[in-house]
Amino acid sequence: MQLIRLRIENDAMDISYHPAPDQPATAHYLIAYNPEQSIGENLENIKVRLAGLKFDAAVLDNGLDYPFSDTIVGVNYDRIDVGLALTNLLNIPVVSQTTVRRLGLVKAVQEKAHYLRWHLDYYGQYHGVRNNGQEAMLTVGNGYFGLRGAFLESHADKDNYPGTYVAGVFDQQTTKVHDHDVTNEDLVNLPNAQFMTFGVDHQTPFTINHHDLQDVYRSLDLKTGILTTTKIIQLASGHQLRVKSQKLANMHDWHRYSIRYQVTPINFSGSLQIYSEIDGSVVNSNVSRYNVFDQQHLHTLGIESHADTVFLSGQTRTSHVNYTLGAKLSSPDIKSLGAFDSQQQPQGVRQTVSLAVQAGQTYTFDKNVVIATSNAQDDPQLKKVRAELNQSSFDNTVKASTAYWAQTWQAADIRVQGDITSQRMLRVNVYHSFVSAAAVESGQLDASVGARGLHGEAYRGHVFWDEMFILPFYTLHRPELAKQLLLYRYRRLPAARQNATDAGFNGAMYPWQSAHKGDEQSQFTHLNPITKTWDPDNSRLQRHVSLDIAYNVWFYYHATRDQDFLNRYGMEMLLSIAAFWISKAKYDQQTGRYSISGVMGPDEFHENYPNSTDPGLTNNAYTNIMVTWLFSTIKALRATLSDHAYQQAAQAANFSAVQADQMETISHKLTLEINHSGVIAQFAGYFNLPTLDFRKYRQKYGNIARMDRILKAEGKTPDAYQVAKQADALMAFYNFDVPTVQNLIKTMGYQLPKEYLTHNIQYYLARTTHGSTLSRIVYAVLDQLDENYDDAWQLFSEALVSDYYDIQGGTTAEGIHLGVMGATLTLATRNFGGVSPLGNHLTVNPQLPDQWSNLHFKHLFQGVHYDFDVTQQAVRVVADQSQEIQVAGKTYQLKPNKPLTVAYVNN
Ligand code: BGC
Numbered sequence: 001m002q003l004i005r006l007r008i009e010n011d012a013m014d015i016s017y018h019p020a021p022d023q024p025a026t027a028h029y030l031i032a033y034n035p036e037q038s039i040g041e042n043l044e045n046i047k048v049r050l051a052g053l054k055f056d057a058a059v060l061d062n063g064l065d066y067p068f069s070d071t072i073v074g075v076n077y078d079r080i081d082v083g084l085a086l087t088n089l090l091n092i093p094v095v096s097q098t099t100v101r102r103l104g105l106v107k108a109v110q111e112k113a114h115y116l117r118w119h120l121d122y123y124g125q126y127h128g129v130r131n132n133g134q135e136a137m138l139t140v141g142n143g144y145f146g147l148r149g150a151f152l153e154s155h156a157d158k159d160n161y162p163g164t165y166v167a168g169v170f171d172q173q174t175t176k177v178h179d180h181d182v183t184n185e186d187l188v189n190l191p192n193a194q195f196m197t198f199g200v201d202h203q204t205p206f207t208i209n210h211h212d213l214q215d216v217y218r219s220l221d222l223k224t225g226i227l228t229t230t231k232i233i234q235l236a237s238g239h240q241l242r243v244k245s246q247k248l249a250n251m252h253d254w255h256r257y258s259i260r261y262q263v264t265p266i267n268f269s270g271s272l273q274i275y276s277e278i279d280g281s282v283v284n285s286n287v288s289r290y291n292v293f294d295q296q297h298l299h300t301l302g303i304e305s306h307a308d309t310v311f312l313s314g315q316t317r318t319s320h321v322n323y324t325l326g327a328k329l330s331s332p333d334i335k336s337l338g339a340f341d342s343q344q345q346p347q348g349v350r351q352t353v354s355l356a357v358q359a360g361q362t363y364t365f366d367k368n369v370v371i372a373t374s375n376a377q378d379d380p381q382l383k384k385v386r387a388e389l390n391q392s393s394f395d396n397t398v399k400a401s402t403a404y405w406a407q408t409w410q411a412a413d414i415r416v417q418g419d420i421t422s423q424r425m426l427r428v429n430v431y432h433s434f435v436s437a438a439a440v441e442s443g444q445l446d447a448s449v450g451a452r453g454l455h456g457e458a459y460r461g462h463v464f465w466d467e468m469f470i471l472p473f474y475t476l477h478r479p480e481l482a483k484q485l486l487l488y489r490y491r492r493l494p495a496a497r498q499n500a501t502d503a504g505f506n507g508a509m510y511p512w513q514s515a516h517k518g519d520e521q522s523q524f525t526h527l528n529p530i531t532k533t534w535d536p537d538n539s540r541l542q543r544h545v546s547l548d549i550a551y552n553v554w555f556y557y558h559a560t561r562d563q564d565f566l567n568r569y570g571m572e573m574l575l576s577i578a579a580f581w582i583s584k585a586k587y588d589q590q591t592g593r594y595s596i597s598g599v600m601g602p603d604e605f606h607e608n609y610p611n612s613t614d615p616g617l618t619n620n621a622y623t624n625i626m627v628t629w630l631f632s633t634i635k636a637l638r639a640t641l642s643d644h645a646y647q648q649a650a651q652a653a654n655f656s657a658v659q660a661d662q663m664e665t666i667s668h669k670l671t672l673e674i675n676h677s678g679v680i681a682q683f684a685g686y687f688n689l690p691t692l693d694f695r696k697y698r699q700k701y702g703n704i705a706r707m708d709r710i711l712k713a714e715g716k717t718p719d720a721y722q723v724a725k726q727a728d729a730l731m732a733f734y735n736f737d738v739p740t741v742q743n744l745i746k747t748m749g750y751q752l753p754k755e756y757l758t759h760n761i762q763y764y765l766a767r768t769t770h771g772s773t774l775s776r777i778v779y780a781v782l783d784q785l786d787e788n789y790d791d792a793w794q795l796f797s798e799a800l801v802s803d804y805y806d807i808q809g810g811t812t813a814e815g816i817h818l819g820v821m822g823a824t825l826t827l828a829t830r831n832f833g834g835v836s837p838l839g840n841h842l843t844v845n846p847q848l849p850d851q852w853s854n855l856h857f858k859h860l861f862q863g864v865h866y867d868f869d870v871t872q873q874a875v876r877v878v879a880d881q882s883q884e885i886q887v888a889g890k891t892y893q894l895k896p897n898k899p900l901t902v903a904y905v906n907n
Contacts, residue, residue, distance in 0.1 A: 001109070002054055006046075007061040008073045008082055009033070013046060017053055021105050027053070039080045047089050057109045058086060063096030068217040068230045069123060070096035079215070081123035087116055091421050091851075117423045120220040120804075125213055127159045132286070132456075132813030133806040135161060137428070138220050139455045139816070140227050140247055142404075143167060143438035144254035144445065145190075145371055146454025149218070149227055152245050152259065153197040154208045155279065161286050161813075164190045165454045165461065167440065168375050168447035169323070170516040171297040171316040177525070178534060184523070185515045187450060187461020188297045188316055189284045191348070193325045193369045194247065195277035196261050200239045200268070202354070205275050211236065222431045223409065225249060225401040240266035250397045251404030254439040255388055258397035259367040265357050272357040274365050276329050278312040281347035286457035287814050303349045304382070305342035309389060310349045311382055319516065322374040326385040328392070329353065330366050368392035376446040408434060411858060412477040414828050418853035425800045426828055429821035433470060436818055440488075441481040448488035448514075449818055456815025462513040462521055463488070465548040465602070468735075469774065470822025472555060476829075476837060476859045479560045486556055489549050490569045492518025493576055496546070500580050507579025507653070510546040512539055531713050538607040541600040541616045543584070546577045547626035551735055554633055559837050561862050566637065567645040574634050575653035581627045582659055585666050593671045599623050601682060603728035604772070605708045605718035609685065617683040621729040624670045628744050629732070631667040670748050678756025679763045680745075682729040691722045691767065705771040705808070724768045726775035727782070730760055734778045737838050738785060761786045773802045777823040784831050784847060789907065792831075793849045800824050829857050833870050837861050843886040844877065846870045848906055876901045 001021055007014040011033050016025035029049050033042055060082055063070045071083025071094050083094035093112040100108045122134050138149025146165045154160035165187050174183045199205040206212065215232040226248045233241045242264040250256035263272060280303075284295040300314040313324040329351055331337055341352040357363055370388045372380040412430055416423040436453035439445055451466040452458045467485065475482040489510065495518030496508035503509060511520035522540040553570045556562065585594040598616035600607055601623060608615050638646055650656075673681035681687055697704045704710060708718040708725065727734065732741045738757065745752060761782045770776050776799040783792035798807065799820050806812040829835055833855050834846035842861055848870055855870045864883050869876040875887055879894045886892070888904040 001056045001105070003105075004050065004053075004055050004058045005061060006058055006082075008075055009062075010076050013042065015046060015050070017050070017055065033075070035076065039075055039078060040085060043080075043082070043085050043089060046086070050090075055090075055092065057092050057105075057112075058090070058094040059100055059105070060094055060096045063098060065098070066215070066217070068219065069121075070099045072123065079124070081121075081217075083112075084121060084123055087420060091419060093420065113420060116420050118221065118223050118427065120222065120424065120428050122218045123216075125208075125210055125216050129806070129810040129813040131159050132161050133803070133810070134218070136455045136812050136814070136816050137803060138218060138227055139432070139435060139453070140220075140225060140249045140257070141435040141454050142249040142251050142254045143434065143436060143440050143454070145249065145257070146435060147194060147247070147249065147257060148455065149220070149247075150194070151208045151229065152194055152247070152261070153206055155192070155195070156282060156285055160208060161456075162192050162194055163286055163456065164192055164194070164371070166190060166323075166371060166373050166375065167437075167445055167454060168516065169316065169319075169321050169373050170461065171319045171321070173294040173297065173318065175293040177292065180525075182293065182523070182525070184290070184293055184460060185462075185521050186284050186295070186297060187454075187457065187515070188321075189282050189286070189457065190323060190371065190373075191278050191280040191298065191300075191312055191314070191325050192282050193278040193312075193327050193371070194257075194259065195275075195279055196245070196259060196365075196367055197275050198241070198243065198263050199273040199275065200235060200237065200241075200265075201271050202273060203235075203237065205273070206233065206235070220431075222427050223402075223405055224398065225251065225405050225431075226398065239268050242266060246394075248397055248401050249435075250392075250400045251438060252400035253388065253392075254442075255370050255372050255385075256392050256397060257369050257371075258392065258394040259369070260394050261365045261367065262362050263357075263365075264362040265359050267359060269358045270356070272355055272363065274329070274353045274355075276327060276351045276365075276367055277348055278310060278325050278327055279348040280312050280314055281345075284457050290457070290460075300347050303344045305340075305344065305349055305351070308337070308340055308351075309386070310342060310351055311385065312349060313380065313382065322380045324372055324380040324382055324385045326370045326382075326389045327351075328368050328389050330368075331364055332366060332394070333364055366394040368394065368397070377444040404438070411860075412473075413857070414825060415856040416828075416852050416854070419849075419851045422797075422800065422828075422852065425804060426825065428804070429800075429824055430473075432816050432818065432821055433473060433825070436816075437474070437481060437485065440484045441478060443480075443484055443487075445484075446488060446491060448485045450815075451817070451819060452815025453818045456813065458811065458814030459513070460515070460521070462515050464513060464819075465542070465545045466774070466819030466822075468548040468552055469777070469819035469826070471552045472559075472830075472837070473822050473825045475556050475559045476861065479556070479562070479860065482552075482556050483560075483562065483565055486549075486553060486565075486573075487569065489514075489518075489552075490573060493573060495519050497576065500583075505580050506583040507581070507655075508546065508573070508576035509543060509580050510549055510577075512542045512545050535712065536607075538600060538615045539604055541598060541607070542602065542604075543580075543599045544601065544620070544623045544626060546580060547623065547630060550574055550577045550630050550633075551626070554637070557637070559861055563640065567641055567649070571634075571637065571641060571646065571649035572652045574630065574637070575650055575655040578630055578634055578663060579653060579655055579659055581630065582662050582666065585627070585670065587669075588671075591671065593669045594666050595619055595671050595684075596624060596627065601728040602731055602774075603682065603724040603726055605723055605725045606683070608719060610689075610717060610720035619671045619673065619684040621672055621680045621682055622731040624672060624748070625732045625741065625744050626735075628667045628670055628748050629736070629740075631663040632744070632747060634663065667747055668749055672745065672748060672750055674750055674752070676753075677759045678753040679760050680729050682724070682764075686722065689720060689722045694766075694769075703809075705769050707769045707771065722767045724764065725771035726768065727764070727778035730764055730782055731778060733757075733785060734781050737836060740838070758786050761788075773799065773808065773817040773820040774823070776802070777820055777827060780827060781831055787907065789847070789849070793851070796824065796827055796832075796849075799827075828855065829859070829868075833857060833868060834875075835859060835866075835868055841884045841886060842866065844868070844875055844902075845888060846875055846904055846906065848872055872906050874901050874903045
């Protein structure tokens with residue numbers, strides 16, 4: 001093991017390099033501390049000075065003595081967890097000399113590395129969007145509800161936002177803006193029942209503030225789903241306390257969550273109060289730019305308190321969803337908590353318990369909470385909530401959560417060796433995927449996954465095409481969950497038909513933004529934060545969303561062979577979507593081809609042609625390629641259905657034999673524009689637009705990701721330039737393998753020159769600003785196709801940490817980006833692991849990044865359980881049934897439970 005040892009002093013960082021643990025240092029660095037820079041920036045200097053040296057771990061000589069972390073140091077009246085910071089910077093475990101003394105170096109390093117792979121930790125108190133982003137990342141939930149990882153002792157204010165969301169519970173409010181009635185449908189922020197705090201001597205209850213909060217450490221344990229927060233508090237009165245809280249969702253009885261709140265008076269004995277609330281006065285205020293709208297969705301109807309238990313019931317204002325929350329306060333080790341004082345407030349209820357405490361002793365309180373609503377098959381009756389509450393305990397919540405996560409990690413973990421950051425972030429992404437959806441698997445909820453999970457209020461909790469980026473992961477690990485998400489769309493087929501009819505088309509046109517009913521929930525106007533003006537928003541013209549849903553239907557069927565699903569729901573959805581596109585495609589006498597106009601591709605910078613009053617664009621390449629794919633896929637899938645089953649689906653979709661013929665004709669004649677080097681135009685006329693000098697814009701503005709806003713502020717429009725927010729023309733290469741896309745383009749009647757793919761990738765990369773988190777992940781795949789492995793790794797790495805570092809500067813505060821999280825999981829297994837589920841058999845062509853020495857994961861594909869273990873040299877695969885598989889270009893016959901190992905050459 002090669003080591004660095006470090007000592008962080010107020011004026012310098014003293015570092016030595018040891019080629020082996022017991023060998024003397026071969027290099028010494030004294031890096032002066034720059035007081036002008038932050039501690040983090042100073043630590044960056046270590047990275048620079050140590051560049052080129054190889055080391056596996058760091059030992060910190062002067063870590064402070066804290067129960068939650070051994071790598072915190074004090075520097076110039078400030079403290080930092082050097083371990084967390086250096087692990088992020090150098091991707092190595094950092095241990096303290098004290099721990100090394102206790103455990104020995106090898107064990108100390110092993111234990112720390114293991115810990116880092118399973119925890120998401122933050123040390124210190126942050127403010128504003130930075131703290132709000134951490135709250136989103138520390139959300140606990142079970143797919144029924146999401147509970148932001150806010151401090152229990154906080155109410156919504158500029159630094160804290162304790163949001164609570166239940167999947168599928170939406171409410172609409174209408175607000176007058178510029179004399180227009182603007183209606184918005186929000187995922188409702190339900191009453192806050194996580195609130196708990198303490199007080200001393202009946203003085204003002206403690207609230208989060210930076211004078212009293214001396215230290216705080218938050219740790220989300222991905223193995224158990226428990227979020228632990230430890231605070232060291234010094235009140236202005238001189239009282240010192242340690243407060244440790246644990247919070248988790250019940251992953252089995254998904255109406256429940258539990259909190260354990262432990263208070264230790266450090267330097268006093270006396271009187272302690274514990275306060276617990278259900279606060280029904282909350283509004284949706286997580287996204288400040290929405291605050292011009294009416295964000296009040298709750299109407300409290302009843303409050304009850306009985307000894308240790310309180311209830312709050314209410315109804316959402318216009319959707320009339322009833323809800324009841326119940327909370328019970330108890331203590332596992334204090335026999336009688338004495339009298340509870342319950343104070344009913346107009347919009348909430350507060351319980352207070354008072355007790356005499358001794359210095360140095362820990363007092364434990366449990367708060368169990370039950371939330372129920374009248375949405376879908378849910379039941380908010382008080383007596384049911386009470387009965388559930390009586391069965392709840394902190395311990396049984398821990399048991400249910402630990403069991404769920406153990407089973408989930410068993411089936412869906414992606415294990416990476418050689419790279420702590422990748423490992424931790426992939427697990428964080430798996431964790432949030434299930435926090436956002438787990439309970440939907442029960443079939444008792446009517447919900448799909450919102451673009452921002454159940455973690456915040458951006459995009460108002462709406463469901464977008466982002467589903468497509470997460471569904472493959474669910475399908476290959478928990479197919480029933482994927483199916484239930486698709487049924488959310490199936491149930492909204494009538495609404496999608498209505499949308500199509502209203503727009504003058506046949507079939508089904510799914511909305512760009514979907515919420516409760518499945519009608520269009522996109523806004524008509526969008527606030528430009530630079531100009532503070534309301535600009536029209538045509539994003540609803542991203543009609544490709546229906547094709548993305550069709551893709552999800554196909555992928556689910558392809559990976560599961562769930563014929564019953566295809567017969568009863570899938571084919572009807574596909575035909576209904578096809579009918580829409582048939583009516584949208586228009587024959588052009590002049591070209592002898594079909595055209596589709598009035599649409600937008602995924603690139604949201606292009607809403608229409610410059611100087612045109614017609615919204616939308618013509619012949620968006622992604623849309624047209626996907627329409628051709630849909631039409632050929634329906635033809636192929638039709639053969640899997642009996643005539644009877646097909647007729648039933650066709651009848652339900654109102655799909656005639658004439659339309660079936662039209663599909664055939666249109667798919668051979670849809671228009672693309674392709675230039676001489678094979679570059680596919682994003683839409684008709686794209687090549688006529690001027691380009692932008694990104695270098696100049698970067699010099700002027702730094703970050704140009706949101707070039708649309710920059711251009712609008714300059715009085716220009718992105719519509720007029722070859723500039724893209726995200727992947728568009730090349731999206732099909734993310735969805736399918738290259739031969740499939742080539743075939744589709746051939747079906748459409750076009751020839752592509754050699755090297756066309758490289759030309760396309762380079763062309764569009766040079767024009768893309770990655771203004772959406774969904775961009776990097778697609779280009780990582782494209783770069784890999786183009787054998788730009790370093791660039792692919794770079795884009796993947798950025799995508800992997802995009803919420804952790806909140807790379808869009810504040811958007812994580814408003815919820816995680818579930819699409820990119822899901823896509824990183826697919827990329828790890830499909831592109832780096834090389835296991836492609838896109839063909840009829842799995843094919844394996846690993847392309848492991850240099851940073852990963854080993855990758856392990858499982859897939860459930862067409863009823864067969866596979867286990868893959870990939871190193872830089874070989875792939876080992878085991879399946880539980882006989883199966884054909886292709887590894888590194890050769891076909892093998894797997895025998896049940898007999899491992900097959902094949903060597904391959906990594907590029
Ligand atoms: C992206 C869309 C995405 C939406 C919701 C937008 O910024 O451009 O592609 O669907 O966010 O995540």
